[in-house]
Amino acid sequence: MKLYVIVPLCALFTLTQQAPSPRDKCACELINSEKAFPHDKLGSVETNALKCNSNITPQKTLELESLLLGLERRLPQLQDDVSMLEREDDGDLYAVVSLQVIENELREIKLFMDRLNSTTLGHQHLTDDTSKQLEELKAEMQELETYDTMQVVKTQQANNQLKKELDQCSKGLHATDQPTQPPQGNCPHGxxxxxxxxxxxxxxxxxxxxxxxxxxxxxxxxxxxxxxxxxxxxxxxxxxxxxxxxxxxxxxxxxxxxxxxxxxxxxxxxxxxxxxxxxxxxxxxxxxxxxxxxxxxxxxxxxxxxxxxxxxxxxxxxxxxxxxxxxxxxxxxxxxxxxxxxxxxxxxxxxxxxxxxxxxxxxxxxxxxxxxxxxxxxxxxxxxxxxxxxxxxxxxxxxxxxxxxxxxxxxxxxxxxxxxxxxxxxxxxxxxxxxxxxxxxxxxxxxxxxxxxxxxxxxxxxxxxxxxxxx
Structure with missing residues (x-):
């Protein structure tokens, strides 16, 4: 009687230890209907934007302004020196010293003009190159926007704009006092x-x-x-x-x-x-x-x-x-x-x-x-x-x-x-x-x-x- 009970139990134990058949496995296939995001292109856009920022600086504009300021101050000086030379004319001979002064003035003005021409030409090339780069960046960014199918970026932009308008409104309603200015003392300028x-x-x-x-x-x-x-x-x-x-x-x-x-x-x-x-x-x-x-x-x-x-x-x-x-x-x-x-x-x-x-x-x-x-x-x-x-x-x-x-x-x-x-x-x-x-x-x-x-x-x-x- 005991023998008949033990044998079925052993058989049951053996069956439970067997590996499942291939038909018992479950597999799921995930299909992404969206296009793969081009991370390489985004990195390229960021690199090009950084290059634009490094090329266009306030220093370049000020360099041109400084040269124009120098030329603006130099030309009236030349006019004064020429007037002085005309007053010194005795009918036969101009003053040698005045001629040397004018020669120096003209030499410096030529230096200004050379640097202005060089700077202006460089700015023109920079403007042309930058305009082209900006057009390319604009096209690339518009292409990248097509991957924002859930409108996340546009929603963030709208929220930032709304926040900015609310801040401006708040400042208008709660205007702050102007900061304390330095003392005037006895300054003749005020x-x-x-x-x-x-x-x-x-x-x-x-x-x-x-x-x-x-x-x-x-x-x-x-x-x-x-x-x-x-x-x-x-x-x-x-x-x-x-x-x-x-x-x-x-x-x-x-x-x-x-x-x-x-x-x-x-x-x-x-x-x-x-x-x-x-x-x-x-x-x-x-x-x-x-x-x-x-x-x-x-x-x-x-x-x-x-x-x-x-x-x-x-x-x-x-x-x-x-x-x-x-x-x-x-x-x-x-x-x-x-x-x-x-x-x-x-x-x-x-x-x-x-x-x-x-x-x-x-x-x-x-x-x-x-x-x-x-x-x-x-x-x-x-x-x-x-x-x-x-x-x-x-x-x-x-x-x-x-x-x-x-x-x-x-x-x-x-x-x-x-x-x-x-x-x-x-x-x-x-x-x-x-x-x-x-x-x-x-x-x-x-x-x-x-x-x-x-x-x-x-x-x-x-x-x-x-x-x-x-x-």
Missing amino acids: EFLNITGPRVYTAGEYPGSYTYGAWGQDPKPEAGKESWYWLVMLTSSNKYSNYVRLYSSLSSLIVGVSAPGNVQISPSNPTTNTIQGPNVVLYGGELYYNCYNLDSVCRFNLTSQTVTTLQLPKGTRFNSKGNFCRLDECYPFTDLDLATDESGVWVIYTTTQDFGNLVLSKVEEGESLRLGRTWHTSVYKQGVTNTFMACGVLYATRYLNKDLEEIFYSFDTTTGEQRFNIGIFIKKMSPNIYALNYSPVDQMLHAYCDSYMVSYKVLFNRNGYADNVFH
Whole structure:
């Protein structure tokens, strides 16, 4: 009896362990009715779009504008020189000197025309190529849109547009107060309102050669040198220089024709009395700068070619110990910043006893240099990228990104009032501004940016309206 029970159980166990037959398998076939998305084509479109962005830049437009500005200023000068020549005509012989002046003028105008023709032709080719590329990109994007069968992209675009309109409506209903403006103080131009530009953008005589430097005009020029410009490039290790280069006009600087050329401070570089750091100004025919390896201001007279020094207070940080900085780097040897405004020359620095905060002192002119009144601020120097003076007010900037710098701080030497909410933005043509010089002659702000020279117009509110006339 037991034997009959065990045998069927064993047989059942054996059957359950057998592999299923092919007829017992289940397979599903998935058929996609949509076309395969062309990822390679999308990548190609993105690459071509990036190339377009890199080819079309504000710098290219400003290069043309700067050349036109230089030509605009050069032609009236030529007309004046020709008129002078006609007045000197004695019936037989023109003045040789005047003829040489006109010859130089014509040579510089020819340089302008050559560069303008070259630049215009390059822009024309760039425009033609870009137009063709844009048409191709448009066709490719329209083709790619056909793959958006569920209208996801169009729905997102519609939602973004609706959100933008709602934001504009909300801003209209809840208008905010205008940001606080810098103090007017005793400025003859009125209240400092804004910065516009860039007005000039040029690589000058040595394109891309010298990253650090400074340039500008002399606010108190000698007679006959009112239109001159000066340039200091740090030619040794981006830290030192031993000469200042002069240009007879803005147009000469733009096309890179230096006259009278270099005025040398010393024959070697670096050594005693040579320039250390990019923060340099020219005032009254004298160059003010950080003396080499000293916590002192040097003043170099371009006529007598003599140097006078001014010792700064004990504890002044120098030799790259108290630089201007941004978040991820500092600008070497920017311990001392020299500045000019309507009242003369200033020096901005920091000391150990001020715990790294900005200190501002007036430099008093005379045969021997001396410090005038000094002000102590509450802004940390290494949180600042640059400073400049305008109408007795100190302004400080900070780095926002590669395209924008912000004037965020002001200190009024008349009232002692300091503000941290200025909110005026400088549109940059290259990531770093290594020197800022304000010119009280024409209210221009001259910036030296990664070997490029850029200028901006400072707008003041004169008699209740913005003084935005370009000189």
